[in-house]
Amino acid sequence: MSVVILRKNSTLFFLFLYVMVCNAQGRVTGMVMDQNSNPIPETSIQILELQNKGTVSDFDGKFNLEIPSGSYTLQASFVGFKKYIKKIVVSNSKTTSLTIVLQEDIKELSDVIVKAKSNAQNTREKAFEVEVVQTKGLKNVSVDVNSILMTIPGVNVRQRGGLGSGFDFSLNGLSGKQVKFFIDGIPLENFGSSLSLNNFPATLVERAEVYKGVVPIYLGADALGGAVNIITNQRKNDFLDVSYDIGSFNTHRATINGQYYGKKGFAVKVSSFYNYSDNDYKIDGIEIRDELGNDTGIRRDNVRRFHDAYNSQMIRVETGFIDKNFADKLLVGITASANKNEIQHPIDPQNPFGEVFTENDVIKAAVTFEKANLLKEKFKVKLYASIGQNNDKVVDTSARKYDWFGNFIERGDQNLGELEFSKTLFEFKDNTHLINAFGSYKINDWSKFTINYTKNYIKRKGEDPARIGRIPFNDPHIINKNIFGVSYDLGLFDATWNTTLFAKGYLLNSEGIIEDSFTTVESDRFTKIENTFEELGYGFASTYKFSDHVQIKGSFEKTFRIPDGYEVFGDGFLLKSNPELLPEESYNANLGVLLNTNINKFKLRFDTNIFLRESENFVAIRSEGIFSRFYNTAAARSTGVEGEIRTLYNDILFLDLNATYQNIIDRNVGENSGVDFLKNQRIANIPYLFGNARIGCNLKDIFSTNDQITFSWGSYYVHDYPLTSFVEGDPNERDIIPEQLSHNVQLGYSFKKGTYNISVQARNVTDERVYDNFEIQQPGRAFYVKLRYYLTNKN
């Protein structure tokens, strides 16, 4: 009986409890994100004890559950991530708030590409033609951002030497200022060579997004041919990431990356790099000349470069508050960077320099504010403002003429510089400020309205203590660039058809004073010049998902590159003004297909895109006597196809292949001159067929649990291409940039869950003679060892 009573009692007790709980439901809210703090929508959230209780996270990764008070086990799971399990205690009428960081499941990854629906995948599935590279697997390897971007179809990076050397980045055939670079959405265009991409080791970067031809409005710039956005650390955990690598040619690279989150939302972030290399690799085919300069006919191989050292360093410190009522993010930061680059030779490598170098330093202070969930959780805002100073200096004070063996003679004319016609200490100082404002309003579940404004202001002034008389930019020049963007996003049919429509307004003002030193009328001597460009660009991007396996994408943009101030009104000295200069403009279009499939243990992703860039008014410099001037020159058309296959077998073996073919023609030259064979002639000195292959494996739990061995072999191919013309000149006499096939091999070992990492890399392992530019030889075989220590409080 007693048992029965007890049972009754217990039933009663449970009934009582149940009633109490019903009256006193608790609430669990939270947000699911990946390690980079990007929200993960559609994550399944379950309370294991309550079989029917669960939910999925919304588009912003948020979820909300009402459950009775008590202790439970919460499980969050999503394809490609490890299951997250946590004990929670829900108490009466209270809200339990959780931030769930899902760890990517390494088994699901090839080392570069996240096969799961990570943030990268989300970006990739956007309607824009975008490539995303996760640097996760590359953080242990001695590579910089440029060498990662080189593995993307459509991208070609031509280096002029070793670490820190100049480079030309081209995207679907457009290059130079036509492609714009961003760090965390902030344009880099007014900052000097110490912050260019080749300085950033992969360790400091989370991922890179490459937008091909059609660029979303939040990247505010006049990008004619696309944009590259480098995303740095966005994580919300404490960590310390330190790396050091050492390699051939006395190369040293170190990075520190870390952050600390205090309990009250206070945060400190630090990231820093240091790069050094002598770049003293050996080159071949050096002409031996007698003391007068006559060619002896002798050529010497294995000549060491002797004046090519590069060093750069950067530190960025940010501090502020995260996840407070008044802001999701409020950070102030300071970035300081500097470099020194010795210049070994001009375009012609037969003519070495021994003393000239350039220097760049940048200091920048910025404030960032982000707040979501305004206006009934529908409005999100991001603000950024910075002021900075950029100094670029050329130190060319030697009249010596060096040979390739380090010997020199004093030249007869002691006024000569090595690089310049006369000695120089030319320096320009740029004062810059930059404002970026972004707002996004969610109209309803299937549509969104976004605005973006970017102001990029630069005031440039030149100085040269080594010269008397006139120097470039003696009077300051000002460029004030304003880019406005609006876009409307629409998702239809359960978000299987997503479209973005956008328009961009470009407003550029430049002003300066030009001195005409040749005038005889004193009142004509100084002229204030002002110039305004106003252009309207527009475009769309649309994608339709037939299934989880098949997606098509199309995008289009009419876009501009507004000429910089000095292109329009010169440098106030030998570069003359051309007030009639028009912006470069281009109609860009992409059409692509994405396929994903899993066949047993075999995972396959295929991605292809055809592109068109119909461009006009390319701006190029032309000489006129002692002067030069920028003119609108070619109208070009770049068409091509690029494709990529990524495969993964049994989560161990991977093979990635990609290739790009592009045909770039000049639409004007033959037409205007009446020369038939030059009609629609191909433009020389641009690679037109290139590709990458990578094969490798990831092995886990070898010597201990949670260790990993990674091995990969990467090959890079560029078909040969002519320097000056595809049709002109005797085919046997044409200057050719030869076919390039180089191989990099790397072996890495990580243990203690990635806390300790060591990798060995051999670049150009077959010691090929590699040229990215005519006759400018790239480094031969080189070895690097990298050590990395990664400590975090969340794993």
Place this chain on the structure above:
Amino acid sequence: MKIINCIKYLMLLAVVSILATSCSSDDDGGPIVDPPPASVSKYVVGFQALPVGDASPVDYILELPSLESLTTGEISVEGQGTPLKGWRFFHNVKNTVFTAGYSDDDKCIAYGLDEDGKLIEKGNFAFQSTLDNYSAIDDKTLLAVELTYSGLSDKRFHIINSETGKLEKIVEHPIDIDKGDGTAKNPGTIPWVTGMVLRDGKLFVSYHKWMADGSYVTPDVGRAYVAVFKYPEFELEKIIYDDRTSPIGVNGHSTGIEKTENGDIYSFSTSALSAGFTSAIKPSGILRIKNGTTEFDKDYFFDVENAPNGGKLFWMDYVGDGKAIARIIIDDTIGPWGVFKETGNFFKLVVIDLENKTVTDVQGMPTHANRYTSPMYVEDGKAYLSSYAGTETHVYIVDPKTATATKGAKVQGLALKGIFKVTN
């Protein structure tokens, strides 16, 4: 046209192969006696191609089989010619064609025909700084001088052997440097050579002057000057002056002074603000240094600027029989260095009778632009010039006797920078 060109080459090929086979059959019998190799002549041009894309124009060296290639049809580097680096000068000394880089390349390359009549590189040398003025001072020597727009250093004369293409000697000489006092007000002045002529062991060097501070200002524009050196000693004998006109020559041209058949030397002065001078106070005109003398001829001055059909001279080159061909600037008010653009309607072409001091407009030649001109090619008393007019470039054949030009071959490029005939 392509077909015609093809046929031409095929015919040439046929002729060459017949010659070759007949030679070899000759060799078969009898004692081995090398027959004197048949002398081969070819035309060689410096061809400036049209720029494709946003690259700069590329210069080619191109051989042409006959004079007819210049007078009819099209001249093209499609599938032929050798591309060279950067913007270049072209000059010749008899059968050797020299081409030297301006800013992107620091090499001077010599080309000539080998025994088989093939155009080959004879040699090359690298120079320290741009060689800005050139002259074939005799049949074996190219004289080239390194110049600068600022600084007070000596000018460096390069003596180049045209048979080997080798640089043999460099002689440094200030010519006429005023060192000033190093202040911004008085930075000194430096010479800019515009022509060099060797006559009877004396080297005449015409020049104008720059302020030495790199301001591109031309001082001392109220007179003409020529330095007279003992050659080959390079001893400066004297500097001669004449205040009837302005300094001699124009930047980029090497024909500021030239020698005629009878040994007289003529000079031209531009006085043009659109041709690199920052002030002009004397008329554009022509002076003479008579054979056997080392002074300007006081009895001779041709005021071209104020002559009928005249104007400011941009360029002049002696053609023979007391006549020169010249470009006269149509509008000198288009701004500093204004006529140096690659395209435009800047010049009219004229024939100048040096003895009789007349200017005659050349008929059949449109107004045109032409930034750079190698010494003109003359054959049978006729001058061959490339000029860009309208939207096309042609070779024009100018007859100085009748002052008429006929349009020759179409140049499928920007310009022929130089036309030369070479023989092996």
